[in-house]
Amino acid sequence: MQIDYVNLFVSDLNQAVDFYQEKLGLVLQFSEPQFGDASFDVGPVRLGIAVADDTQQALVGRHTGIGFTVKNLQQVYERLATLGVTLLMLPTKQSWGGFMAMFNDPDGNHFYLDQMEVMHPLE
DSSP: OOOOEEEEEESOHHHHHHIIIIISOOEEEEEETTTTEEEEEOSSSEEEEEEOOGGGGGGSSSEEEEEEEOSOHHHHHHHHHHTTOOEEEEEEEOTTSSEEEEEEOTTOOEEEEEEOSOOOOOO
């Protein structure tokens, strides 16, 4: 058994697809507006996004627990800042040895942004 995909709930599919594709640079596998869902290739696990129905509204705009790993956290962080992405936390050294920042998507869903390798401390 393995995890193949994770789903994230959003309020507006077109806005979410634009954000994940254009701002984060994720590879869109498909978008099906008629069904309210889309999927992105993010490595061995796919990231699915789905428009929340009335019973799922509490799942929009929350801490997702989803983390994206990058090779150069400072560079990605600065690029996201210039694109107007809401950044929640500066790249910060973590007890597990790497660095982490946090950001929001347009719906207020929170994500981790991690760099596993050692990077130079921010000045």
